[in-house]
Amino acid sequence: MSSKNKKIITALSLMAVAIFIMAFSSMPSAGSKEITISEVVNGSDKFEGDYIMTEGLLNKESVQWDADKIELRFEIMDENELALPIFYKGVQPDNFTDDVIVIVEGFIGENGVFEAETVLTKCPSKYEGEDMENYDGEMHKEIFNDSQE
Structure with a gap:
């Protein structure tokens, strides 16, 4: 050769x-761990340093978009209205509206704020044929997991 x-x-x-x-x-x-919002909020120190994924309903009133810094701050809530603050450095998703489920992946910061590296949105009514009052988190989780396979 x-x-x-x-x-x-x-x-x-x-x-x-x-x-x-x-x-x-x-x-x-x-390599992410899928956990609930209540697990994140009530045991944030337990997941420190772990790359995790969680999801919840967008609290539209909490959205703060800084276009100059390309920073997005918002909250997602579970079915019990327990809120998790999120910080994301990146472009705001197009369909960031009231009727949206937000899936975030990232790390828990020292201050308890979830520092997202990935932000995905899905409309539950589109996938379940239901309105937000009948939102079923377990059904959405099954749909999301099926779409990942």
Whole structure:
């Protein structure tokens, strides 16, 4: 095998390894723990340093968008109206409205604020055929998990 072929094979191998590493480092949800809002609020120190995922209904009145800094602050609530404050550095999702379920992935900050790295939105009425008063968190969780497979 010539020296030129060895260099090409080595370069292609390094590129394949780099792509493999980038692919897995960009999929943090594969290692996230799915927990409820009440687990986050009542045991935030227990999850410190863990990459976690939780979901809840958007509290539209809590939304604070700073376009200059590209920072979004808001709260999500569970069915008992227990609120979790969220901080996200990134673009506000297009469908950030009252009738939306927000799924966040990230870390619990020292101050108890959830520091989201990913913010996804879903409309429960679109997926369940129900209005918000009949929202079933378990049904949504099943739908979300099925869509991830």
